[in-house]
Amino acid sequence: MMKKPNRWLFRIGAVMVAAAVLYALWQFLQPEGLPDGLASGNGRIEAVEIDVATKTAGRIEDILVNEGDFITAGQILARMDTEVLQAQLKQAEAQKQQAVVSIETARHQVVQRQAERQAATSLVAQREAERDAAQKQFARSEELASRGTTSQQVLDTDRAKFESANAAVSAAQAQVAAADAAIATAEAQVINAQAAVDAAAATIESIQANIRDSTLRSPRDGRVQFRVAQPGEVLGAGGRVLNMVDLSDVYMTFFLPTESAGRVRIGSEVRLVLDAVPQYVIPAKASFVADVAQFTPKTVETASERQKLMFRVKAQIPPELLKKYIRDVKTGLPGVAYVRIEEGMEWPSSLQNLVPWQNQ
Template sequence: MDVTSLRPSPPAPAISERPAPPGAPAPPPARPSPKLASRRWTWLLRAAIAVAAVAAGVSAWQYFKPKGLPEGFAGGNGRVEATEIDIAAKIPGRIKDVLVDEGDFVTAGQLVARMDTAVLEAQRREAEAQLRMAHIAVDTARSQVTQREAEKAAAQATVAQREADVDGAQRRFARSEDLAPRNAVPYSRLDDDRAAFLAARAAVNTARAQVAAADAALNAARAMVIGAQAAVDSTRATIERIQADIDDSQLRSPRDGRVQYRVAQPGEVLPAGGRLLNMVDLGDVYMLFFLPTAAAGRVNMGSEVRVVLDAAPQYVIPAQVSMVADVAQFTPKTVETEEERLKLMFRIKARISPDVLHAHLTKVKTGLPGMAYVRLAPGVEWPANLQVRLPEA
């Protein structure tokens, strides 16, 4: 058997690949469809736009990014932060209304929430009723003083009358005592005049005791007036305290800032000191960044700083150093060599000028990363790319 007969025969050429018969005209070249050509132009245009956008972004970044820092400057990465403030309930109670949402800008003194004050208002009405009763008690006590003063005056008049009786009885007794031995008057009259004199003198002592009693009653009445007046003052202070609690139930923003979180919702009950809102004080914005030992050691309080944010590299924001940490934040396990000491990083706080913040208050955002550049030598001129450039107010 022939082995070649077992090989597969080559495939027959396709109709389109068969050679044209001799003398036949050549077929026209194939043209792409209009739809395919349109797609190719669209992709080419998109690619050109993308390349142009990337080139523009790279050019802008190259233009705005700080070039190599000259001598006398240092820079470090940081993040813009602001002082956080918790708006909390002073006394326990139920939240009635929350008037702001997360992200809202608030001004100092703006009403942001209300607590339910029904119980406090009832307590105030009760204290006002007690105040009226205290005023009545003061008037009653003053009337008692007037009455006791009259009683004391009457007792003093009685004393004067009794003293006059004593004087007359004493004179009669003296005459009888002189005439009785000469039988001018009977001894019985002498005895009567002696008894009358002693009785009059006893009556004086009784009247004087009544004056002392009236004086004691008068002092007691005056003490009642002082006590009633103290009750008035105490009740008035209670009303003022309750009113202060009612005023504190109207929660207001302590500073200009922006609301970050609503911690509680209307209808919830908060304990004393319970947080309701969290806000950031946009008047105290700063950037924290880090510098190595060699640069941090040359930073002075109040040194000028320029802040450039990653989100807006076209702007350069002025700031000042307000704090230099006295303890390194990144410390190797052991510091034994000079090289290891140079690895220590110190935290620097650069506070943005309040005037700048006030002029652009609604545009201030916290949490943005960026770079902070500090001038270590006061006489060195800032580079052109770090000159102050602020957005329009």
């Protein structure tokens, strides 16, 4: 009858020992408290996202990359159909050729109008000579009439010839003025034709630029995140084809309270620990500290911390490190950022296992 109490005592003792072991293990696994010269905040790895979009409306002819592909700056990612643009280019080239011909025609018109002016100028000289002769004849007749040696009819005839010669000179001078106006008009036509050639050339350059832009290239080294559209789809101007991330511009955004954020300097050393690889510590530097407080996003902090006003801090990962591990870089990974807010503060041993870089 005494065996049952002993069995219960044994079980209670085993439970107490197990609880003590679990508590000791929990205490052992708890992270060390941070020294006063360090601050920390939760965040996620982010990178600059770039939309590869069309410049003009058109149909997607082909997409040459898939989601997850690594791409380099200048690499062709997609091609847009350029059949309409090629037709517009031919039309613009024909218009330019037509304008070039118009220049030659207008120049010939200038030469012709200059010849007409020269002829009009010669006619003026001829009419002036005729007027001078008529004037002299009229003067002699007038003198003879005063002596009574010639008739009044002869005097009237010579007067009419003189006045007619004056009118002929005025008409010839008017022809010279008309020739000057015609020359100015012809020269204006040359200028207009040249402007038409320049306009056609500009149109050709614009269409050629659109044709070049119809070949979509990667602006930077990075990775394709997702394809927004598919070959055969028709997009408007600015329509997105691909979304990529710039793997040379990767950072973690985290939030600090006022007392910590106020002590963070641009360039302060930051160390990142990701949940996926907690055994490695990633070096970074504080590249941005918000000057306005905000409530922290739900995706970053706990519910109690969201009730506080925090300052957003951005920790930039060195491009050299990213280049060395470019195929291991993944955005969206959660982790913790530790920032040194006191110069000369020694990093805890748990934050000294930096990933090797800089030829280490």
